Amino acid sequence: MESIGRRRFLATTAGGGLAGILAARVPPARGQQxxxxxxxxxxxxxxxxxxxxxxxxxxxxxxxxxxxxxxxxxxxxxxxxxxxxxxxxxxxxxxxxxxxxxxxxxxxxxxxxxxxxxxxxxxxxxxxxxxxxxxxxxxxxxxxxxxxFVPTYREDLFKRAGLKVPDTWEELYTVGKELKKMGNPVGIPISQNYDSISTAGPVLWSFGGMEVDRDGKTVRINSPATEQMVEWYKKMYRDCMEPEVLSWTDASNNESLQQGKAGWIHNPVSAYIVAKQRKLPTADLINHHRSLGGPGGRHETDxxxxxxxxxxxxxxxxxxxxxxxxxxxxxxxxxxxxxxxxxxxxxxxxxxxxxxxxTDPKYAALGAPGVQYHLYGWPAPPTDRIQLITNSFIVPNMLAKAVTGTPNKEAIAWAENEMKKIMAG
Amino acid sequence: MAVGNIAVTARLPLRVRVRELLDREQVLGPLFVTPALFLLVLLVAYPFCMALYFAVSNAFIGRPSHFVGLRNFVNLWQSDAFRQTFQNAFVFTGSAVALKLVLGISLAVLLNQQLWFKRAIRGAILLPWVIPTALSTLGWWWMFNSLYSVVNWTGIALGIMDPPGPNWLGQKYYAMTAVVTVNVWRGLPFFAITILAGLVSIPRELYEAAEADGAGPVARFWLITLPMIKPVLAIVVLFSTIFTFSDFNIVYVLTNGGPINSTHLFATLARQVGLETGRIGEGAAISLYLFPALMFVVWAQLSFVRRQVY
CATH class of the missing domain: 3.40.190.10 (Periplasmic binding protein-like II)
Structure with a gap:
């Protein structure tokens, strides 16, 4: 075996190392990092x-x-x-x-x-x-x-009043009237927050409506489905809810349910989990049920x-x-x-x-079959224009206008106009 | 002789030579100004120039941008939300600054009297100014909250409100009243303490002479106090106008611009468009929309102050 001298060893290893660094284009310190x-x-x-x-x-x-x-x-x-x-x-x-x-x-x-x-x-x-x-x-x-998002309700109140767990948004109106009479109104925010959009979306989709078409360009908010949706919100606001929903933040519906006021809310499961973790008296009384449907199907915000x-x-x-x-x-x-x-x-x-x-029987309604889950703005792809429509709270503001006295057609035309300007911008 | 002088200077110790150099105004002045200038350029001029560029471009986060002229400014005016914001900004700033001015003068006059625990009271009055705005506004949010409003609870308990009381953050006039109230609460100490400093500097002899001439308290206020504190008032109003126009925290925490955009200000709308949606160009244009008008206000008020002082 040929012996390797000290100088040759150094020259070979240094040359090889340098070639490796040059080939990898990464300095040794960085390569090791x-x-x-x-x-x-x-x-x-x-x-x-x-x-x-x-x-x-x-x-x-x-x-x-x-x-x-x-x-x-x-x-x-x-x-x-x-x-x-x-x-x-x-x-x-x-x-x-x-x-x-x-x-x-x-x-x-x-x-x-x-x-x-x-x-x-x-x-x-x-x-x-x-x-x-x-x-x-x-x-x-x-x-x-x-x-x-999942419908979350006070099971004890429903049982006490003999109310049927709703399966559609229309059925929610029926039970909502009773809940309000009992002093436990429905709590759906109609304000500039994301929970408002998270509920308005499924209601609109379930009536067969949409904000912008699948092509991401054509504004479709001015439709009979939107009119039905606005009308539904108006009667819900009048007969099943209280004006406080106009000022709610993302946390308000959770708090209302946890503190024993709201009888039904639409929210992620956090309302129940927090009540459970904090050992609130309402924790045992809260349950969830399958997402609500309508003529346009059963949709949910995800x-x-x-x-x-x-x-x-x-x-x-x-x-x-x-x-x-x-x-x-x-x-x-x-x-x-x-x-x-x-x-x-x-x-x-x-x-x-x-x-x-x-892990908990109250999670049974999560992921119930037959529910379609979507992002805000569905079926349009969430491009920056669609996101600007979402972030500008146009749909919640359209609903807030309608429930506070603006004629339905005027409120919808306002929303359509605002959306068209965003799409054109 | 000259050669001799050079030789003498050269032999001076370094410390002495530095001291001589620093004695020269042409050297010391720029030396003192340089750090501040550096900070101004780095932290104010550079971001401002970037904002100017963004406002006339179609800048979007992380994408190449192009010059679009004044298109952003023109497009914004088409938006109902922006026009509403424009109106809100003037209503909010006008009412808040006017209230702070009137209440600030009143409070300063009160604090200028001989009071027990004067120092403690003056210190306590500064508290709203010292507490971080986001934190104190959360307290106000709780007070106006529809579920727990202590304002409504107190009003109902005292019999001056019908249950359930006003929906403070859910109706546009109430919501505007709420955000103006919090702004006034926060900004009042700035007015009061600054005006108090102006009041303290008014010579007592003027009041004594006026009293000897038979002037009452109202006449003394209108003819001595107010004219003497005019320059201070102008500066305070100038600063407050700028700060109030650009307020963000109070609206962001209390209403997020709602209901139906009725409390949006330029800063909150700019965040919504520029950061939440990535449209930096439009966001910058929203922020800079009032820049020319504010520049004019600054120029007019500073001119007024100069005329008063010199």
């Missing part, structure tokens, strides 16, 4: 954040990749994300609520490979997850979980959440490793979902009959 950061929302189910931190520690131990998770309140997300995009610096991974992948499309890495892997394991993504993260033919974020990777990230592969670890390992994903107590549910088809739904 296995640290990623993730900007995440403060989950409405805080236990899920805690569990995520535990999982992140195990991820670091198992893979050697350091992960820093920063949490921010959801109202701060748009400003923070805009700052990261404008400066092309910040975190590697970002949590994306509903339509965010459409907003930040040009800045998000194509993660179609990851979604394909996950769908192979867990089944297809639910339609709402697809609508949110599949942007112009490319997956710009990986769907993680979803939180759906809030899918995805995880995206910024294009400016220099650690795309380690970032993908985290997504695979969190969502791809069934036992890890189950553990994470279970921690949220059914507030956030799996968004993949084969996981729909998840054990978390069997």
């Amino acid at each position: 296995r640290e990623i950061s993730y900007l995440c929302w403060n989950n409405f189910a805080p236990a899920m954040d805690k569990k995520q931190n535990d999982i992140a520690q195990r991820f670091t131990r198992d893979t050697g990749i350091k992960l820093r998770i920063d949490y921010i309140a959801h109202p701060q997300q748009p400003a923070k994300y805009a700052a990261e995009v404008q400066t092309q610096a910040g975190h590697d991974l970002v949590e994306m609520r509903m339509h965010f992948p459409w907003l930040y499309e040009p800045q998000l890495t194509d993660v179609s490979d990851l979604v394909a892997e996950l769908e192979k394991k867990h089944g297809k993504t639910l339609s709402s997850g697809y609508e949110a993260a599949h942007v112009n033919g490319v997956w710009r974020a990986v769907p993680m979980y979803h939180g759906l 809030v899918p959440r995805s995880i995206g990777i910024w294009k400016f990230s220099k650690h795309v592969e380690p970032a993908k490793e985290w997504v695979r670890y969190l969502l791809g390992k069934r036992e890890v994903y189950d553990e994470w979902v279970m921690s949220a107590d059914a507030f956030n549910l799996p968004i993949y088809e084969r996981l729909q009959d998840h054990p978390v739904l069997r």
Whole structure:
């Protein structure tokens, strides 16, 4: 065996190393760096954040990749994300609520490979997850979980008054009148908040209406279905609700139910979960039932959440490793979902009959069959124009105008006009 | 001789030479101004120029933008929500500044009297100004909340309101009243304390002379107090007008611009359009819509102050 001299050894290894660096175009220090950061929302189910931190520690131990998770309140997300995009610096991974992948499309890495892997394991993504993260033919974020809206009611009041659990929005009017007489009105916000849109959407869709057509351009709000919907809201406001709904925030309907006032609300399951966690007297009295339908079908608002990777990230592969670890390992994903107590549910088809739904009999109505779940603005794709319509609260304001005295046709024409200006702008 | 001088200067210790240099106004002046100038350019001029550019472009978060001239400003005027916001801004600012001015002068005159615990009272009055606005507004939100309104509860208990009381944040006039009330509550200390400083500086002899001439309290106020504090009032009104026009926290926390956009201000609408929806160009145009008018207000008021002082 030919002996290698000291000088030759040094020359060979140095030359080889340099060639490797040049080929990889990554300096050695950076090549070794296995640290990623993730900007995440403060989950409405805080236990899920805690569990995520535990999982992140195990991820670091198992893979050697350091992960820093920063949490921010959801109202701060748009400003923070805009700052990261404008400066092309910040975190590697970002949590994306509903339509965010459409907003930040040009800045998000194509993660179609990851979604394909996950769908192979867990089944297809639910339609709402697809609508949110599949942007112009490319997956710009990986769907993680979803939180759906569900009718939530005071079971004790219904039993006491012999009321039938409603199956349609019209039937809700019938029981709502009785509830109001009992001093427990229906609580549907008609104000500038997102819960207002989350209920107005399903009512409109169930009457067969829509704001903008599937093409994302043609405004369709001025229709007989919208007139029916407005009329329904007017009689609900008059006979089943109280004027306070005009000033409600996203939390008000939860509070009203939890404090024993409202007899029926439309909300994610958080109203019940919080009552249960805080051991409120109403916790045992609250239950959920299947989403309401109408002549146009049975529709529901869904809030899918995805995880995206910024294009400016220099650690795309380690970032993908985290997504695979969190969502791809069934036992890890189950553990994470279970921690949220059914507030956030799996968004993949084969996981729909998840054990978390069997942890409490009151979760039986969640994910009931025959319900179609959508994003705001459905069936139009959630482009920035559709989002401006949503964020401008045009539909809740149309309803607020109608229930406070503006003639139906005038209120609808106002909404149509505002939407058309946005589409033309 | 000259050679000798150079030789003498060169031999001076460095410390002495630096001191001599700093004694020169041409050197020291710019030296003091430079850090502030640097900060102004970095934190004010640069973002402002960026905002100007955004306002005349179709900038969208993370996408290439193009110059569109005044299209954003023209399009905005077509929007009912924007026109409503425009009107709200003037109603909100006009009523809030007027109330703060009247109440601020009254409070300052009161604080200028000989009171027990004068220092403690003056300190306490500053509290609304010191507490973070978002936090104190949350307190007000709770007071106006439809479920727990202590305002309504008190009004009903005292028999001055019929149950369930006004829907403070759900009806447009009440909602505007609520946001103006909170703004006045927060801004009043600024007016009162600044005007008080102006009052304290008025020579007592003027009042004594007026009293000797038989002037009553009202005459003394109109003929001595008010003219003497005019420059202070002008500055306070100027600052308050700008701050009130650009208010954000109070409306964002209390009403989110509702009901039916009746309390939206430029800042809250700009956030809705520019950040929530990513349309930075339109958002910047909303923010800058009143810039020319505010510039004129600033110019007019500063001119007035200069005339009063010099």
